[in-house]
Amino acid sequence: MISTDGKKYTTDCADAKGLLRIVQSIPSPKAEPFKQWLAQVGSDRLDEIENPELATQRTRELYKAKGYPDDWIEKRMRSIAIREELTEEWKNRGVKEQLEYAILTAEISKATFGLTPAE
Secondary structure, eight states, rough: BBOOOOBBBBOOOOOOOHHHHHHHHOOGGHHHHHOOOOOHHHHHHHHHHHHHHHHHHHHHHHHHHHHHHHHHHHHHHHHHHHHHHHHHHHHTTTOOHHHHHHHHHHHHHHHHHHSSSTT
């Protein structure tokens, strides 16, 4: 990796998945709360696979916790659903280029929120 001094140094690195695996392997009791949290998050995501409405509810709660108004949350949730339907339709019709999907997203954002993704 390149250091702040501009020199290259050999170093150990890990992505998020790798870091989580490292934490799982730590035998310290101090790591237990984090391991319990990871287990809970994993369990929650498995529940969401069984019942996708739980994922939608979690998304709404996260937006609410971040302070977004209810009308914004509703617009955002509708735009996500519409985008999923449209991208599925495009996929069924043979669209494969990422650029076309990016254009679709930009148009949905513009129509829903009156702005482009860069704004």
